[in-house]
Amino acid sequence: MRKILLSAFLLSVVAASFAQQRQGGPPRPSAAAPAPPVVKEEKQAPSKPLIDPDASVVTNHEVTIKGQRIPYKATAGTLPVWDEEGKPIAGLFYTYYERTDIKDKAPRPLVISFNGGPGSASVWMHIAYTGPVLLNIDDEGYPVQPYGIKENPYSILDVADIVYVDPVNTGFSRPMNKDIPGSKFFGVRADIKYLADWIGTFVTRQNRWASPKYLIGESYGTTRVSGLALELQNAQWMYLNGVVLVSPTELGIERSxxxxxxxxxxxxxxxxxxxxxxxxxxxxxxxxxxxxxxxxxxxxxxxxxxxxxxxxxxxxxxxxxxxxxxxxxxxxxxxxxxxxxxxxxxxxxxxxxxxxxxxxxxxxxxxxxxxxxxxxxxxxxxxLTSWLHSFTPPINMYLRNDLNYKTDLRYNMFGPVHPWDRSGDQTGENLRQAMAQNPYLHVLVQSGYYDGACDYFNAKYDMWQMDPGGKLKGRLSWEGYRSGHMMYLRKEDLAASNEHIREFIRKSLPKPGEPAKY
Structure with a gap:
């Protein structure tokens, strides 16, 4: 009897399936057929962060400048670059030096320092020019051993606090992950935009809005800071007292x-x-x-x-x-x-x-x-081979040992930033506009006579074309030195060029209550 019932049941299933196919419906799977696999869409996980974008370490030091013992603290760390949604897309490494025996920071100048490339770290001016330490080189700038650092008696830390900034992919600075498009950082205009945003964050974090502010850039860094002068005014509403151009580029100024x-x-x-x-x-x-x-x-x-x-x-x-x-x-x-x-x-x-x-x-x-x-x-x-010889060991030893910044990341003396979008370079005109809009803004140009990459006479030409009417002449100054692109490597010029910056800062500080007007 059970066999008859089972046969009848199977016959009814086959008949129902045949009828459904005749009516155009989809065939039902056979009871013996395996179930089709379930395919799930998996979202690709974002790359792991390459860097902690917001971390720092503080150490305390002293340096003798112009015969005076000056205490200071050094902050080495990273600070985020934010996107439009407030998410960190990069961490910029910086080294910030503050004189600690001055309590009121409002009147004390702040100098923000960039090197060039594009793709160069801030190491060059950091440990060879304006900072509180110097690498070991001879009096003409040639490498010597043992490698290391010593106090810089010519540093401008006596008159200003200084922060050295490494743009993305230079020094220890990195994008948050490999999914961040390079176009966010690697181009004349992109570079200026994100660095202006970062400076705004830094100044806010360090409570330096009241301080007179200065930018200093070397080589391509002069392109960077010339554009930043206007970008900071227009996008961050941050007005500067001075810009120092060390071995300036053509600044987008046309040359036939x-x-x-x-x-x-x-x-x-x-x-x-x-x-x-x-x-x-x-x-x-x-x-x-x-x-x-x-x-x-x-x-x-x-x-x-x-x-x-x-x-x-x-x-x-x-x-x-x-x-x-x-x-x-x-x-x-x-x-x-x-x-x-x-x-x-x-x-x-x-x-x-x-x-x-x-x-x-x-x-x-x-x-x-x-x-x-x-x-x-x-x-x-x-x-360049000589300079890499003398700079690479000291910066790595100094940051990790003296400033106690511990990381396995490589310090990129030169980092991967290409292709670099050079379109839209009007930075010389940007600087002229910033000076025209801001009566407080002064510019100092420093050139080495033996620099064949950014030569001194082209720097003079930059100044002539920035000020065709001569109305800015009183706020534009130029100094020449008997050395090359990094004039500060020669001891005599290290002393002179730092003193020129020191004088420039003093000259460009308005008297208390002096209005910014023509």
């Missing part, structure tokens, strides 16, 4: 072909003078007595001659080439071969070619040795 070609000649002359490659009547003059003659020739004769190109009369071409040879240490022949437009790369290779040396790009006092003397440019930057 003839102008760009000609403006390097005074730098050529300075470098040739240093290496004793000029004619005797020029060589016997002091550097600063000789250069005005070259500058005058550059502006009034060389630029118009290059502008005429092939239509310059042959006799005039030879006359101009002869003067260029006299001022540059190069032969008239190679100058004519370049149609009066000698590339800097060729100059670095050619000047001492007969002696078997090249000269450095960032500091042309340095000499290098190439595989062969032939060629159009040096094999390497002689000065």
């Amino acid at each position: 072909g003839p102008v760009e070609a000609a403006l390097h000649l005074p730098y050529f002359a300075a470098t040739a003078w240093y290496h004793k490659a000029l004619p005797a009547e020029l060589q016997q003059k002091d550097l600063t007595a000789m250069l005005p003659e070259v500058e005058d020739f550059t502006v009034n004769e060389l630029i118009p001659a290059i502008a005429k190109g092939g239509y310059l009369p042959e006799a005039k071409r030879k006359e101009i080439a002869g003067k260029m040879a006299r001022y540059s240490g190069l032969s008239e022949k190679v100058i004519l071969q370049h149609n009066l437009d000698v590339p800097t790369n060729f100059f670095w290779k050619e000047l001492l070619r007969d002696k078997g040396y090249t000269v450095g790009r960032l500091d042309s006092r340095y000499k290098g040795i190439d595989r062969q003397d032939a060629g159009d440019g040096p094999d390497f930057n002689a000065e």
Whole structure:
């Protein structure tokens, strides 16, 4: 009887299934068929944080500056970069030095320091220029062993507190995770925007809104701080007292072909003078007595001659080439071969070619040795290899041992920030606008005569183009030094350049109650 009932039941199931298929419905799965697997959508977990974006350690120290023993505390740590939703997207590493025997911070200046690259850490000005410690180098800036640091008797910490900031992917600064797009940080405008936001956070956290504030930037850092001067005013409503441009870039200021070609000649002359490659009547003059003659020739004769190109009369071409040879240490022949437009790369290779040396790009006092003397440019930057030699061990030892900042992260002297979006660079004009809108704002430019990357005469040209009407002249100043891109590596210039910043700060501080008006 049970067999009959089971057979009837199976027959009814088959019949029902057949009827459903005839009616167009989906077939039911057979009782013997396995159930289809359930597929769940899994959200990809975000990358793990690369850095704690909000942590710091404080240590206490003393330094003697200008004969006075000055106590200070050093804060080494990270502070977040926030996105539009208030979430941290990066942690910026900073080192902040505060003089501790001054209780009222309101009138005390705050200096915010950036290096350049783009992609360079703040190490250079931190342990070789304005900070309370110096790396071990000789009096001309060459590396010595043992590596290490010592007190900096020329530091500006006596007159201002200082914070050194490492942008994203430099020093110990990192994005929160690998999912954060690089476009948030790596470009002229993006860099300025997020750093202005970060400065706002830092100033608020440290209760420094009342303090007179200064920016200092070196190399590409001058592009950065020139843009920040206006961005801080317009987006953070933070008005500065001063901006210091150390070895400034072109700041987005237009240079036509003839102008760009000609403006390097005074730098050529300075470098040739240093290496004793000029004619005797020029060589016997002091550097600063000789250069005005070259500058005058550059502006009034060389630029118009290059502008005429092939239509310059042959006799005039030879006359101009002869003067260029006299001022540059190069032969008239190679100058004519370049149609009066000698590339800097060729100059670095050619000047001492007969002696078997090249000269450095960032500091042309340095000499290098190439595989062969032939060629159009040096094999390497002689000065940069020297600097990495002397800077990398001290900064790693100092941060971890003296400042007690413990991390397994590598300190990126140069970090991965490319591709870098260079569009929209109007930073020279940004700085001009900031000065026009803020009568308190002063600018100091510092240049090394032997800097072939950001040469001193191009820095002067920046100033001329920023102030075509001459109305800002009283708040723009320039200083030159007998060294290169990092003029402070030479002991004599370290003392002089820090003193110039010290004087600049004093000069740019308004008297109590003095209104900001024209």
